[in-house]
Amino acid sequence: MKHTALFLSLAVIASLSACSSPPVRYHTLLAPASPAATTAHSVPFFIDVLPVGVPAQLDTSQLVIxxxxxxxxxxxxxxxxxxxxxxxxxxxxxxxVQRLHTQDVSGLIRPTDIPVVRIHLQVRRFDSWPGQSVAFDADWSLSAVGKGDERERLLCRSQFTERAVGDDSAMLHAQQQSITRLAEHIATTAARWMPDRQGTCLTPPPQP
Known part of the structure; x- marks a missing residue:
């Protein structure tokens, strides 16, 4: 009887603790697709987005503010x-993929008849101040993959700040927008650099 009573007491305590704990909420940086971001024509190359490097202090499943x-x-x-x-x-x-109207061949056998641009991203900063702003800073490179292209690379940097005035959803939206602006920068540069490997890092027009 004592063991039964102890078990029931522990069960009640665990149940009460579970009821009092706030639920875990999950978020993603994958923003809804925007038709306006799609190019009218496909670019004549595929992309290969390598694993992304992030600062150690942010390398966690929990959000850090x-x-x-x-x-x-x-x-x-x-x-x-x-x-x-x-x-x-x-x-x-x-x-x-949406902006360039192309395909990501990461993890697949690289085609021999279509050029591939390899994208390497190293995030240096991704800081979020709720109700204020989100600061993003990253270095990234483009590498043309194929016969005779091993040494053709372009190294660039993206830095910008997104306003996050409002509640938590405003901060999460600003984080998504940071990746959207990064993608715009990379897509603009890749589309102009890949044809003859003579372009430079290009920045899209400032956000209004």
Whole structure:
């Protein structure tokens, strides 16, 4: 009887704890597809988006937000659907595929008759201040993959800040917009660089 009573007591405590704990919410950087972002014609190359590097302090499934100049808070109940690096990669290649009207051949056998541009992204900063802004800073490179193309590379950098005035949804939208702007920058550059490998890093028009 004592063991039964103890078990029932523990079950009640666990049940009460579960009821009092806030639910875990999951988020993604993959924004809804925008028809306006699609190019009118397919580009004559495929893309290969490599795994994305992110700062160690952000390499977690929980959302990390900034407080003031030096504070940071890990939100245990606000989580990404996948690790942050994979979230960024998924959102980036989906956006690029739509903008360039091409195919991501990551993990597939590389075609021999169609050029491939390999995209390597290293995020240096992805800081979010709720109710204020989201700051994004990343280095990235384009590499033409194919016979005789091994040394043809272009190294670029993207830096921008998105306003995040409002509630938590405004911050998440600003984070998605950061990846959207990055994809616009990469797509614009790749479309002009790939034909003759003579272009330079190009920045899209400023956001209004």
């Amino acid at each position: 900034r407080q003031g100049d030096s504070g940071a808070v890990v939100l245990d109940n606000e989580r990404w659907l996948s690790p942050l690096g994979e979230e960024i990669r998924t959102a980036l290649f989906a956006n690029l």
